[in-house]
Amino acid sequence: MNPFNSSFGHSTLPTQTFANAPPLDILLVPGGLGTCAPPPALDSAIEFIRARTPELQYLLTVCTGAGLAARTGVLDGKFATTNKLAWEETTALGPKTKWVARARWVVDGNVWTSSGVTAGTDLMNAFVEKVWGGDVAKRLSDGIEYTPHSDARVDPFAELYKLSSVYDEFLGADGTMEGLDEL
Numbered sequence: 001m002n003p004f005n006s007s008f009g010h011s012t013l014p015t016q017t018f019a020n021a022p023p024l025d026i027l028l029v030p031g032g033l034g035t036c037a038p039p040p041a042l043d044s045a046i047e048f049i050r051a052r053t054p055e056l057q058y059l060l061t062v063c064t065g066a067g068l069a070a071r072t073g074v075l076d077g078k079f080a081t082t083n084k085l086a087w088e089e090t091t092a093l094g095p096k097t098k099w100v101a102r103a104r105w106v107v108d109g110n111v112w113t114s115s116g117v118t119a120g121t122d123l124m125n126a127f128v129e130k131v132w133g134g135d136v137a138k139r140l141s142d143g144i145e146y147t148p149h150s151d152a153r154v155d156p157f158a159e160l161y162k163l164s165s166v167y168d169e170f171l172g173a174d175g176t177m178e179g180l181d182e183l
Contacts, residue, residue, distance in 0.1 A: 018048040027056050031063025031082075031117070036089055046072050060112045060127065062120030069113075070094025079167060079177050080113040081106045084157035100171055101163040104155045107175040115155055122149045126175060 016022070029049060035042070050072040053059055061069050066082040067090035069075050076096040081103040083090060091099045100106050105114040105123035114123035125148040129137035141148050152175035158164070172178045 018044050021048070021052075023055065024052060025057045027052060027059050029059070029061040029065035029069050031061070031065040031067075031120075035064040035068040036086070036093070042068065042071070050074060056110065058110045058112065058127070058131075060114075060123065062114050062123065063116050064090050066090060066097075066113045067093040070097050075111065075113075078111055079106050079108040080111070081115050081155075082113065083116045084155070084161045084163055085116070087161060087163055098167055099165055100167045100177075101165040102155055102158040102168040103152055103171050103175070104149055105152050105175045106171065106177070107152075108177065112175070115157060119149075119155065121146065122152075123175075126150070126152070 027049065045068065049059075049069055053069075053072070053074040059069065059074065061080070061082075063083045064086050066075065066080050067086075070080070070090075070093045073096075075094050077098070079098045079100055080094070081100045084101075087101070091097070103115065104119040105112060105126060107126075112123055112127055114120040125137050125141055125146075128140060137148075151173045153171050153173055158168075167177065170177045170180055
């Protein structure tokens with residue numbers, strides 16, 4: 001396998017491909033400029049996400065990674081959020097997704113999606129707290145000297161880019177949707 005060079009100059013030598021990846025419990029779909037590339041550039045990634053999602057315990061996306069997941073159909077009918085600067089382009093990739101604009105992260109069952117990159121760090125903190133407990137989450141955030149935002153409803157970038165959705169008022173502090181019977 002050949003090293004993969006990122007736009008930041010770092011390179012990574014893969015040890016697995018989509019074809020020989022082991023079974024997964026958790027799949028993290030990162031964002032970035034490449035996630036909105038037109039077909040066929042992402043066909044193998046899209047098929048991998050689509051094929052593997054049913055066996056996962058959790059699917060997590062960060063930033064525009066939600067758009068990549070949405071392109072597979074795995075977010076159809078689910079609540080999700082994504083990067084606010086790329087909101088229009090990314091949400092267009094998932095017309096059957098219930099996009100929540102004023103959210104740092106959203107939890108819908110076993111699917112966790114975050115807004116931008118730093119919101120992804122907050123999502124991971126909330127995820128670790130949910131799965132492994134508050135003590136583990138605190139130890140990890142203290143270890144990287146990070147103070148997480150603990151309220152999923154606080155996303156200043158939705159305000160900055162003047163974004164809203166019909167689902168915003170139903171988002172709970174923990175990222176889950178509440179009171180949807182009112183819709």
